[in-house]
Amino acid sequence: MSANSRLTIAAHALAWIGLYQRQGHEVATSEQIATSANTNPVVIRRLLGELRRAGLVESRRGVGAGWSLARELESMTLLDVYEAVEPGPLFAMHRTTPDQGCVVGYGIRPAMQGIYEGIEETLRHELARVTLADVLRDVLAAPR
Amino acid sequence: MSANSRLTIAAHALAWIGLYQRQGHEVATSEQIATSANTNPVVIRRLLGELRRAGLVESRRGVGAGWSLARELESMTLLDVYEAVEPGPLFAMHRTTPDQGCVVGYGIRPAMQGIYEGIEETLRHELARVTLADVLRDVLAAPR
DNA sequence: GCAGTCGCAACGTTAATTGTTACGACAGTT
DNA sequence: AACTGTCGTAACAATTAACGTTGCGACTGC
Numbered sequence: 029m030s031a032n033s034r035l036t037i038a039a040h041a042l043a044w045i046g047l048y049q050r051q052g053h054e055v056a057t058s059e060q061i062a063t064s065a066n067t068n069p070v071v072i073r074r075l076l077g078e079l080r081r082a083g084l085v086e087s088r089r090g091v092g093a094g095w096s097l098a099r100e101l102e103s104m105t106l107l108d109v110y111e112a113v114e115p116g117p118l119f120a121m122h123r124t125t126p127d128q129g130c131v132v133g134y135g136i137r138p139a140m141q142g143i144y145e146g147i148e149e150t151l152r153h154e155l156a157r158v159t160l161a162d163v164l165r166d167v168l169a170a171p172r
Numbered sequence: 173m174s175a176n177s178r179l180t181i182a183a184h185a186l187a188w189i190g191l192y193q194r195q196g197h198e199v200a201t202s203e204q205i206a207t208s209a210n211t212n213p214v215v216i217r218r219l220l221g222e223l224r225r226a227g228l229v230e231s232r233r234g235v236g237a238g239w240s241l242a243r244e245l246e247s248m249t250l251l252d253v254y255e256a257v258e259p260g261p262l263f264a265m266h267r268t269t270p271d272q273g274c275v276v277g278y279g280i281r282p283a284m285q286g287i288y289e290g291i292e293e294t295l296r297h298e299l300a301r302v303t304l305a306d307v308l309r310d311v312l313a314a315p316r
Numbered sequence: 317g318c319a320g321t322c323g324c325a326a327c328g329t330t331a332a333t334t335g336t337t338a339c340g341a342c343a344g345t346t
Numbered sequence: 347a348a349c350t351g352t353c354g355t356a357a358c359a360a361t362t363a364a365c366g367t368t369g370c371g372a373c374t375g376c
Contacts, residue, residue, distance in 0.1 A: 176332080176333055176334085177333085177334090211334080211335075212334080212336065214335080214336075214337090215334065215336095232342095232343085234341095234343025234344055235342090235343060235344045236344065237342080237343075237344095267330095
């Protein structure tokens with residue numbers, strides 16, 4: 029599958045903001061987060077923009093601008109983040125329509141659709157079991 | 173995520189071969205399967221080659237050549253197919269190493285690694301619950 | 317007015333999958 | 347022995363999504 033790192037980077041950004049706020053700061057800038065994640069500030073702003081649309085973070089503009097959490101890390105799950113930053117379904121169908129004159133070509137898509145939906149539902153349950161507070165705790169628990 | 177359709181096409185091919193064999197035929201050609209899936213025979217041969225390496229299908233060469241199942245559809249699960257055709261993990265880490273001097277940058281990868289492993293294990297359990305015989309039954313159950 | 321940061325568009329870069337062509341290898345048939 | 351049909355595989359183009367980068371206007375506090 030070789031998936032994308034959007035979920036990882038988004039979790040990284042949220043954990044970073046959360047820790048920064050615990051240290052008493054009001055807002056974090058996209059440049060600070062980008063430095064930690066070793067990427068470009070625009071990449072962070074794009075991802076955080078999607079998280080803002082989902083109601084997970086807020087942003088200020090002007091001097092002293094930056095990002096802050098809109099909710100507690102304890103009330104945010106990886107499912108919230110996943111749904112905010114991952115557009116499509118986990119598994120894709122055929123790129124072109126299969127032969128509708130063939131029994132298999134006709135029935136394969138509804139069949140796989142039903143199967144995939146059940147699997148994605150299970151995936152969502154798993155993602156919902158992990159909060160961003162869990163993530164930050166695990167981050168800080170890494171041995172040095 | 174907009175994943176790839178490798179798992180879908182591989183399941184399509186296996187269901188097609190299984191049904192064809194139920195109808196009394198010995199082997200199926202990549203061209204027949206490609207016509208049903210509306211793609212190129214080489215794409216099918218590549219995927220079936222990976223399934224052969226996993227012991228799910230066999231191939232003959234020469235005149236009257238083609239593909240046949242190496243096991244019953246009942247004993248094949250989507251997990252077998254998934255592991256045969258999907259190379260990498262479901263979720264990716266950062267493309268570049270995060271800032272190891274930052275607490276979050278240092279701990280984020282082992283933290284997410286542990287979380288992702290648990291989720292992928294659940295995904296595997298779900299995939300293992302569905303046999304290719306289930307898939308073919310669902311395919312044939314599609315209303316016309 | 318100035319400075320710092322977001323918001324966003326535009327474009328280039330990279331990587332994976334998919335599609336296509338080509339051709340040799342193989343095994344039956346004639 | 348030549349012929350035919352199909353696999354096996356390499357090579358390359360086409361497509362797509364994610365990622366990276368630059369640029370610049372908008373906003374806000376000083």
